[in-house]
Amino acid sequence: MKPPAGDDVGWAESLLLDSLREAAARSGWPEELLPPDPWPQVTPGSRFGAALSEWCRRCPRRVVLFLDEIDALQGNSLVSILSQLRDGHNARPEGHPFPTSVVLCGLRDLRDYKVASGGEPSRSNPASPFNIVAKSLRLGDFTTDQIAELYDQHTQATGQEFTKDAVDRVFELTQEQPWLVNALAFETILQMGKTITITAGQVEDAKERLIRARATHLDTLVARLREPRVERVIEPILAGTWPSTDMSFDDDISYVHDLGLIRGTGGVEIANPIYREVLLRVLGARTERFVRADPRSFVLPDGRFDLPRLLQEFVVFWREHGEVLIRQEGYHEAACQIILMAFLHRLVNGGGHLDREYAAGTKRLDVLVRWPYTGPEGERLVQREAMELKVWRASENDPKPDGLAQLDRYLDRLTLTTGVLVIFDRRPEAPSWKERGGFEQAATPSGRQITLLRV
Template identity: 75%
Template sequence: MDRSFVVHAPRQTGKTTGLRTLASELTAEGDIAALAFSCERAKVAGDDVGWGESILLKSIREAAERSGWPKKLLPPDPWPEATPGTRFGTGLSAWCRRSRRRVVLFFDEIDALQGSSLVSFLCQLRDGHNARPDGHPFPSSVILCGLRDVRDYKTAVGADPGRCNPTSPFNIVTDSLRLGDFTAGQIGELYGQHTEATGQEFTKDAVDRVFELTQGQPWLVNALAHEIVFKMGVTDAVTVARVDEAKERLIRTRAIHLDSLAARLHEPRVKRVMEPIVAGDLYTDSALSDDLSYVRDLGLIKQKPPLEVANPIYREVILRVLGDASQQNVRADPRSFVLPDGRFDLPRLLEEFVVFWREHGEVLIRQENYHEAACQIILMAFLHRLVNGGGYLDREYAAGTKRLDVLVRWPYTGPGGERLVQREAMELKVWRAGKDDPLTEGLAQLDGYLDRLSLTTGVLVIFDRRPEAPPWKDRGAFEEATTPSGRQVTVLRA
């Protein structure tokens, strides 16, 4: 104790549950009165420092009363009067003066505080903490818990996040801790608790698939299991097929966690990071490092290089959200692309896309907010509209790859009644102004992708974004090409 920390992690990763559990355990030891409470209601105060202080103090008292503590541990009622800008610190000091235990406070949803209210709050925490060695009563330790690191709070109030000032109100934390994601083993242990309680097993392959899809993101791990057991009503052993079905249902219904992430995509700070990732371009602007930290704290991208979306579920949600407007313009009937033998007619889909691209491409590109990734987003929207009714789309993309890899998986019934899966691989490239034709590079990259998938053929789509590109009415030429290893592939120049 006697230290202050920032704990940060994306939404719905167990922060609040963890804080409440820790507070209960510390209080039960008998020497500490540890209280976790939410700052969320103080968001409405904005720059009104006095109002913000009143809301925070009221939230603390209500949380303490709900805790079931004896009266001698509760904060004063009423809180002492003081000048706005000092009320919060004065109130905490009065509480600590009368408390027989050391007071420890966990400020959940600290991100809710903004502007002057945030600065005043941090200043009062710092002043109180620094006065403790002189006998001034004050909480012995605090945890500030939210989405962001304290570095980003500086940005929120217009301070320079890169400067270290020992007198700064932001200089109050000993360490910044980030809650981690589950490992594959921890997912197995978590699901194993369900098996022990109910007898319902998650197969090892299903657990591995959950980890592959979520990369251990806690909300997704729990949401998939909840969808399978309670929403889908599965009572037998949970298989990979059930996990994939649950994933589709979560994405299709845009569960609240996924919807809140999707809403962030058009924030300028998020767009500056996400656009080159979706487009496959290099992220080269070092001046945007604070944006990068912000997007990492949101959980949208992985914590360590290379720059990639955090997990396959987020990856799919992002492209679906960005492609919503384009998808509304796709009029083709998905059922018409199913062949008599049950397979998917990919050549016809490509031909239909050419017609769609010539008619709508120019307008949709101008309207697309993620302009540099517009071609990829539009084709993904077209594929999603026509494939996802009976099949699946797997997408791979990351900044610096200069590509977007797509795998169409189409289940169908074979002539003998067996269940089969048709797989079709595509790679998307963009020919930009001042650059060489990406055909050679694309064929080599597609070759590697096909090799990894053990497929003998595929499709390379090259979008021409140069000023000297052919007129729109002439775009959409098909040609056959050979990859470095001798695979015959189809090239579509759009």
């Protein structure tokens, strides 16, 4: 598909027919199977259906049509193309030549295109072009065994092996999402060339390149983040709050699930770690532009990362820019989390990694900073620092007790002895911006020593 044609039906038809001709020309088919040249010249708004009918009339074989990235059509152009497909299909029993089957491939179920085209999702009309679907299918996720089998096929063909740790890391990062499984393998193989063995570290590097490059699949998902239906689902996940109980929210959940952004429809959480990272990076891009500190200045002489200094710098940043950034952030309920994540990403990501865990209803966002460095004996070590983010909202009690208990469990799972609890105060009676940023020491229920930052 080409770029969106919007309401220009004639342009949309021209783009589609040009794409069909180009695809057929590349196929190497014999002359009798190729589409007519030129296409029939008829009134715009009926050209696509007439062209398909003429092709099927001439072709000695049945035609099955696949239209990939149907999402590229919007507005009246989408309605027109679907209407022509419906009319052509309905005329087939009367002997009218038309494709035997048509497969529309895209990110959404066809019923959701009705909303994209300005229609009311709740209104049903049997004659609607959006009611032409015989069956709607979603490409399922791989299983762990299928990932191993897929990568083993590459090994058998090339001799290049993925270690078990590499395959396990692919599973962790993708949660078996098919496009990501293939994209990580392709990115790793492309960069490693003829290297015999591919490791988990190289998979991690491939993930970073994939995210930075904003490959087409990721970019398409990111473009959905500002849609109101998507924001209604994603915002409570980022904020850790409970989602709406509005009846229409179930439709929003199904829609975002069909996009592949969330896993399941019972519990509400982002589908995989790569999507979790991409969402926060994209939403925090505006904040990152405000961060002027030099990431290299946070590296200590022994190679470790200076997290205490980063927190102090964040206090200065928050006092200066926090109020403005919160006001500008579309995801208002999750603004604090987005801003701190952007600050961390700007200063940590050059030499380290951030792992984030968040879900609706948890009232927190957990962060693990992983910073590789070289020890005194030349050994490769990894510094790990855990943080938990909480928000103190109006009419709520101080979240410190819950935060300490939650952070205790997180540290226990990571086998760490210390951590940081950050509490954002969003109550109307919160201290003035210039007074925010107090540090204190606290202890978790199990006795772990914690740095508490209130901003």
